[in-house]
Amino acid sequence: MKLLCEGVNGVAKRLNFQLYVGKHYYSTKQKKNSVEDNDDLSHKYSLSLKLPSTEFPNRSSQELIQNKLIPQCSTNLYDWNSGKEVDSIKDLFILHDGPPYANGNLHIGHALNKILKDMVNRFQLINGKKIFYKPGWDCHGLPIELKALEKLNSSTKRKDLDPVKIRKLGKEHALQAVNLQSEDFKSWAIMGDFMNPYKTLDNTYVVTQLKMFKKMFDNGLIHRQKKPVYWGCENSTALAEGELEYNENHKSTAAYIKFQMVNFKLADVDVEITGNTSALIWTSTPWTIVSNKAISINENLTYSILKSQQHGYLIVAEDLISNCAKFDGTIKDTKIRFLGKQLVGSTYSNPFTNEALPIISGSHVTNTAGTGLVHTAPGHGHDDYLVCLENGIKPYSPVDNYGRYTEKVPDSCRDLIKKKVLGEGNELMINKLQTLNMLFHLDRNYIHSYPYDWRSKKPIIIRSTPQWFINVEKIKKITTELLNSRVKFFPERGSKRLISFIKNRNEWCISRQRSWGVPIPVIYDKNTDEAILTDDLLDKIINVVEKDSPNKWFDPNSSIIEWLPESLQDKADHLVRGTDTMDVWFDSGTSWNIIEQYLVENNFIQDANARGYLADIYLEGSDQHRGWFQSSILTKMATTKAASLPETDLHIESSSSTFDNIVLPYNKIITHGFTLDEKGNKMSKSLGNIISPDSIIYGDKKAKLPAIGVDGLRLWVAQSDYSNDVNVGSTILKRVGENLKKIRITLRFLLGNLNDFNGEEVSYENLSFLDKFTLSKLSNLSLASKENFENFSYSKIIRELNNHMNVNLSSIYFDISKDCLYADGTSSHRRRSIQTVLVAIFKTYISILSPILPVLTQEAWNHAPDFITNGTASPFMKNWYQLPLEFRDLTLEAEFENIIWPIKDQLKILVDKGSRIDKAIKNTLETKVYITTQNQNSNTLNVLNKHREHLADYFLTSKLCINDNVPKDKSDYNYESKFTVGEDEVTVNVLRNENFKCPRCWKFQSLEEDSLCHRCSELVE
């Protein structure tokens, strides 16, 4: 017997059915190889058992997955979807793809993003919607241009390079990346229109973008001005706020600097001050002192005059006296006090230019740091620029593209020319201040937060240059109001985040000094640098680009006359095309046009306008609050008619009807976190903890990652709580792999046991209590899953499905039903009832799993009987399977869950105890069970009586008695437990069953040794 048991287990293992086949059955199919010579009776009868049998394998080859299953469940399926006729926009679902950057390899974050999108799409598809999902790529911009430049002769200076050449290489590089990334996306079973993706370098895309620029110009939102902008010296280009990273530990040299007063009149203060008086300022950028044009004070702050032996009289804010006095032991407070407004109008001397400069009023000045008097350089600071604008002072910034002082420095500073302001130039400037005796105090180790260029990782400067801007100030109020009232965010906190980013933004600098991008369509006067921008010029430029390509704009062989409308042709000689390109966020921001065009082509645009949005969903990483989510809504709002209204009308309360007509780019925004390793660290080359999607799919021995396939990668995404940062590592992936295996075995068990079913289902009324209970639980699972899909809570779906699979299927329904499935005849009503339930389980599981694990469910579908598939090629073609709501039976659920299963649990504890003490009995089938209730008329007893004939099966015992006398014989085996069930006290006794084991079904129901039980003997004969 021992030998056979090992043989049986061996076969079961090989079948990988061991979870559900159980210990005492084995496959007739595999029998010949394993237990051929065993003439045990069990073996003899095993041939008459109906063991599960299916061609659906334990695992499938990569070849099958990539060459057959993925095309079936992705390309073929999307083609079928595209062919669907749709009557109403309600039957259409649009997730708009945020374009990844067409540079480099895809990483695990891309997998998280694209798989989440695919799950959203597939759930809609299986619910009968037609989906529109056009993948996109962001193709312009600096990183690609740098790649292109690497290919060119490294000794060639960038300014000597031909933009046409750079553009040609940039395009090649981007297209190559698009192809590689596209293949990777498809290999993850992402379904979409990969044959016709959108690319921001496509001519049609560029033309549409230029048209958007024109609309914004028509709305009066585009302007050019010399303004301080964030500037990256390494790549010599303006940077948007979104391109900055703050270094909290940046070290600067900070200086307290004296400016000697020239005309110091203190109105209404009757004090005599003899000797030199200076305004004391503080700065962390001494290199900007050369560009100082004013000192700002706050009118409402109280100021004081200090007297120092070395430095003379010093003006500082009263609240900051101690802040300054600590550096000079000789300082005495003169006790003279006056308000800031009394200082306004005084002048001081800038020794570098020998100018007398004004003290001006600025509300940005505070008494929290420095001296309360603020060095003001309008060419190098945003506040400085604004306060000078009010006072008619022009920006001045003698610094070039590379962050070096230019010829425009004052004559006294010619030694600064060509010196870097963030290096040698700063030191020279400090020396000059020292020589001129202007330094009050120097701090070489001033640590503070400072913006860096996110690409070069180098500190940036603020520098005034002529740039092109979109006026965000004008549209931000209405934009934030609409975001607040009309857009749903998952998770909800995203709303605050996006709104606060937009609230803090006034202008969007859209010009970049690069070649690889969409040209800013402006003509300049060669002599005066005056910009020319008119409607007919824009129309003409758009027309030429449409007929040719944006490359022509950069082609020196294209004469200016080709680009000019008639009105400008006579001035052609002194006109020239601009060389700036647009910020790439403008490119990707206008991608909602892809959706708009699709809706126009399919006659749904009016419906979309009526509902007020284009795409149902945008889904990206949470960093896109300051990136794409923002640039998308800003470009949309800036091109609406409403944006041309006077500013005072631009908010909802004032004229709501105007804003009802505004169509937003999206209805819902879903965001996900970043991927971290198992310890919560960022992945990086230096830490050596990078996990690529391929290493998850194919495994990585060095990193101890199991090969868990495409479905494994997708299951990892689904089970992760993506609303926060997501961890990935070998422990997590091993668990995912085991979970995936369990799901596969479950589907295999279902298909294996349906193999001889003809599809003639037993009607609900004729099913057993256990069947009905199982359908009720299944119905709950299905409803909850659907709701979770609607809320994008995939990890909850997986958690609930695992729980259902382990508890309701594996431990209860499958375990109890196996005896009937394997040992009853094909004509058995009970067996057909179970098969009826198995069909419902299969259909429900396939519906829930298909959006998440489309490859696995496609394979199962390929092996499913016709009465399930009805000849369809994909589960998505059969739509979501939902059991009738009336199958939910809460009373029955309570009977099982509050009474029957608690007794079963106690029984198991007793048998386990018995098997530990009395080694003889290990299996509940060897026992008989007596249940005694204390109360003769309790609900517990009623339920037990109702289920009486099935209880032995539920409990997997061979005999069960209720309220019978427990035999007080000399049985060596009698374990007893008393416990409360519901409101009744129940006693359970487990005894050894005196009957004999049936060699076929192993139940202890045979009356003689080595003979069949009643059921089996009838069947075998």
Ligand SMILES: [Zn+2]
């Ligand atoms: Zn039997």
